[in-house]
Amino acid sequence: MNLKKILSPYVIVLVLMACICSAIAFTVCFADDNGRTFTVGFDAEFPPYGYKDESGEYVGFDLDLAKEVCDRKGWTLKKQPIDWNSKDMELKTGAIDCIWNGFTMNGREDKYTWSTPYVDNSQVVIVKKDSNINDLTALAGKIVAVQSDSSALAAFTGEDAEEKNKKLAASFAELQQVGDYNSAFLNLESGAIDAVCMDIGVANYEIASRGGQFVMLDEHISSEEYGIGFLLGNTELRDDVQKTLLEILGDGTFIQIAEKWGLESSVCLSEEDFHKDNVNIDKGQSFFEKFISVSGQLAEGLAASLAIFLLTLLFSMPLGLLITAGRMSKFTPLRWIVKIYISIVRGTPLMLQLLVVFFGPYFVFGINTPASYRFYAVIIGFTLNYAAYFAEIYRSGIQAVPKGQYEACEILGYSRGQCFFKIVFPQMVKNIIPSVTNEVITLVKDTSLAFAISYTEMFTLAKQVAAAETTIMPLFIAGIFYYIFNFIVAFIMEYIEKKLSYFR
Amino acid sequence: MNLLEIRNIEKSFGDLKVLRDISLSVDQTEVISILGPSGSGKSTLLRCMTMLENVDSGSISYCGEQAVTSSGGFPVYASKNQLKKIKSYFGLVFQNFNLFPHYSVMKNITDAPIHIQKRPKNEIYEETGILLKKMGLEDKGDYYPYQLSGGQQQRVAIARALAMKPKMLFFDEPTSALDPELTAEILKVLRSLADEKMTMIIVTHEIDFARSISDRVVFMDGGLIVEQGSPAEVIDNPKNERTKAFLKKMSVNS
Numbered sequence: 001m002n003l004k005k006i007l008s009p010y011v012i013v014l015v016l017m018a019c020i021c022s023a024i025a026f027t028v029c030f031a032d033d034n035g036r037t038f039t040v041g042f043d044a045e046f047p048p049y050g051y052k053d054e055s056g057e058y059v060g061f062d063l064d065l066a067k068e069v070c071d072r073k074g075w076t077l078k079k080q081p082i083d084w085n086s087k088d089m090e091l092k093t094g095a096i097d098c099i100w101n102g103f104t105m106n107g108r109e110d111k112y113t114w115s116t117p118y119v120d121n122s123q124v125v126i127v128k129k130d131s132n133i134n135d136l137t138a139l140a141g142k143i144v145a146v147q148s149d150s151s152a153l154a155a156f157t158g159e160d161a162e163e164k165n166k167k168l169a170a171s172f173a174e175l176q177q178v179g180d181y182n183s184a185f186l187n188l189e190s191g192a193i194d195a196v197c198m199d200i201g202v203a204n205y206e207i208a209s210r211g212g213q214f215v216m217l218d219e220h221i222s223s224e225e226y227g228i229g230f231l232l233g234n235t236e237l238r239d240d241v242q243k244t245l246l247e248i249l250g251d252g253t254f255i256q257i258a259e260k261w262g263l264e265s266s267v268c269l270s271e272e273d274f275h276k277d278n279v280n281i282d283k284g285q286s287f288f289e290k291f292i293s294v295s296g297q298l299a300e301g302l303a304a305s306l307a308i309f310l311l312t313l314l315f316s317m318p319l320g321l322l323i324t325a326g327r328m329s330k331f332t333p334l335r336w337i338v339k340i341y342i343s344i345v346r347g348t349p350l351m352l353q354l355l356v357v358f359f360g361p362y363f364v365f366g367i368n369t370p371a372s373y374r375f376y377a378v379i380i381g382f383t384l385n386y387a388a389y390f391a392e393i394y395r396s397g398i399q400a401v402p403k404g405q406y407e408a409c410e411i412l413g414y415s416r417g418q419c420f421f422k423i424v425f426p427q428m429v430k431n432i433i434p435s436v437t438n439e440v441i442t443l444v445k446d447t448s449l450a451f452a453i454s455y456t457e458m459f460t461l462a463k464q465v466a467a468a469e470t471t472i473m474p475l476f477i478a479g480i481f482y483y484i485f486n487f488i489v490a491f492i493m494e495y496i497e498k499k500l501s502y503f504r
Numbered sequence: 505m506n507l508l509e510i511r512n513i514e515k516s517f518g519d520l521k522v523l524r525d526i527s528l529s530v531d532q533t534e535v536i537s538i539l540g541p542s543g544s545g546k547s548t549l550l551r552c553m554t555m556l557e558n559v560d561s562g563s564i565s566y567c568g569e570q571a572v573t574s575s576g577g578f579p580v581y582a583s584k585n586q587l588k589k590i591k592s593y594f595g596l597v598f599q600n601f602n603l604f605p606h607y608s609v610m611k612n613i614t615d616a617p618i619h620i621q622k623r624p625k626n627e628i629y630e631e632t633g634i635l636l637k638k639m640g641l642e643d644k645g646d647y648y649p650y651q652l653s654g655g656q657q658q659r660v661a662i663a664r665a666l667a668m669k670p671k672m673l674f675f676d677e678p679t680s681a682l683d684p685e686l687t688a689e690i691l692k693v694l695r696s697l698a699d700e701k702m703t704m705i706i707v708t709h710e711i712d713f714a715r716s717i718s719d720r721v722v723f724m725d726g727g728l729i730v731e732q733g734s735p736a737e738v739i740d741n742p743k744n745e746r747t748k749a750f751l752k753k754m755s756v757n758s
Contacts, residue, residue: 407602413592503606
């Protein structure tokens with residue numbers, strides 16, 4: 001009797017379970033359809049338009065405007081931080097209703113249905129105060145950074161970029177793209193880059209909150225306008241929102257909100273004296289106070305990471321066993337399907353798999369996924385990925401059980417099921433503990449990949465807080481949290497290993 | 505009626521013919537040793553008799569119940585339930601014991617009687633106590649296999665087989681995984697089983713062992729039973745050239 005024979009009855013169970021799982025997942029995900037929720041997509045690292053403040057709330061000029069619009073319309077506002085690179089997919093799948101986040105219209109006129117511009121902005125250059133760079137020509141031969149897919153980048157390299165800007169960009173030693181402004185400033189401070197180009201509103205905020213180390217060049221790269229971007233063709237919603245926005249402008253609330261954020265100069269096309277005392281983040285907090293406050297904010301993200309971690313383990317470990325059954329089945333087509341599945345999962349990045357799970361339902365089946373699907377997508381993606389790895393670990397553990405054990409079972413009259421669960425399974429568990437420990441520890445760190453589909457877990461949060469507070473401390477604290485998390489995991493696994501050392 | 509009746513068994517692995525037309529009858533209480541050089545097919549024969557390996561053709565019956573018959577050159581095995589019943593007639597002690605490493609000695613012995621045969625637990629524990637005592641392991645019930653010596657593990661394996669109350673026992677090279685000085689220990693155990701009229705088939709290549717325990721010695725070579733008879737006939741006065749050659753070689757070795 002060989003192992004394939006033992007496992008074949010479980011193959012049917014595998015297929016059934018997979019069907020049931022997907023059925024449940026889809027029912028749960030697409031059941032809640034709340035039409036009165038207005039979901040605003042924004043880059044949570046883009047102060048003062050939208051970012052995370054000290055208390056862990058998403059705040060900003062644009063979010064206040066959106067809140068005001070929702071209040072007047074009787075809608076529920078949902079603030080959805082998104083990964084900037086995925087903004088179009090988020091909009092298309094209906095995961096967000098609009099992009100409202102210092103969203104530059106120039107060069108994107110035909111890609112979205114726009115509101116009328118409400119902020120005029122310019123692209124400016126920031127350098128270190130003690131640098132010798134005083135005008136744009138001095139940037140020749142220097143390393144200049146811009147955020148990827150930002151208006152600053154478009155101003156230099158976009159199709160509609162002005163000739164003078166293209167020439168200017170050509171004179172740089174390098175035009176470097178960075179993920180977020182916080183890292184850009186860290187680079188600038190350390191001298192790794194010489195200048196950063198960005199929107200004037202952001203520039204003023206950053207200069208003010210970083211204690212006068214940086215200055216802005218007088219010359220500007222370009223001017224541009226901000227609008228609210230809706231899905232192309234969605235004029236109904238656009239008109240609805242715009243009408244309310246004009247009401248807000250009419251009764252003076254708009255200017256009040258702009259003043260609150262020090263943006264009154266930007267909304268009236270001036271960049272002078274932009275900065276008021278409202279953006280002083282560092283309100284004389286001691287390091288310790290700040291540490292506690294940041295830790296508190298990250299704890300929320302830690303809970304999210306923990307949820308991903310626990311649910312992934314809960315689902316992927318049993319699913320892995322079923323996949324092993326399929327992988328070792330004597331039914332050749334099933335074995336090949338499982339083999340291909342494992343090969344794809346192991347051969348492609350988890351980040352990509354998450355994107356496929358999240359955006360797949362829309363782009364493949366045309367299903368509009370509700371906001372709650374984001375979390376399910378994370379769990380489904382992680383589970384499918386880790387189950388494949390666990391399956392291969394289980395298989396190695398099963399194959400390490402000597403053939404004689406099966407023969408002893410057969411002679412003693414155990415059924416295949418009894419033999420597997422009573423005799424083989426416990427030995428397999430012992431065999432695989434070291435590999436499983438590795439995998440589980442990797443999972444703890446992999447939870448950070450949920451940022452790929454803008455699910456806010458600890459690392460995403462750390463990056464947002466770091467951007468808002470203009471310090472890298474949150475990243476270090478996140479690192480400490482990950483380490484403690486893994487320390488506990490390793491401790492538990494060691495305990496299990498010890499528990500299982502009663503036999504050899 | 506013979507306990508075990510084997511007729512014209514054939515078995516090949518690919519092109520290699522391992523068993524050629526083997527027939528053998530085993531009477532109640534008989535102790536038979538199967539001798540032969542390595543590659544002679546004696547282990548394969550044992551695996552076919554215990555149904556760990558399927559035969560290519562031929563028939564096997566236990567207590568008059570057909571386990572496999574041949575029809576048109578193909579083997580036809582009995583139904584699953586019938587085979588299950590037939591398999592309960594015999595036990596097998598493996599060459600490397602195959603004890604369950606995660607079970608204590610006690611559980612190794614009692615698990616199958618409790619969960620497979622579903623006999624009353626107190627009865628089983630009582631019997632197991634007696635068995636362990638007989639094997640000289642009365643204080644080892646809570647030990648795990650890795651904590652025991654090879655000889656002790658061998659005796660646990662024998663106890664595990666006996667706990668199923670088989671009509672006959674097979675032994676696959678019972679001494680080959682043990683140090684030579686432990687051979688006598690196992691011999692003693694087997695002899696006491698023989699005294700209790702246990703039917704046994706022992707595959708071995710230890711001539712002295714075979715001589716001292718067997719009622720009948722079967723000598724195999726090249727997939728054939730070359731010669732069989734009492735130890736006095738086969739071991740002390742072999743008629744066949746191949747038997748002679750093997751015995752001569754073994755005596756040079758030992």
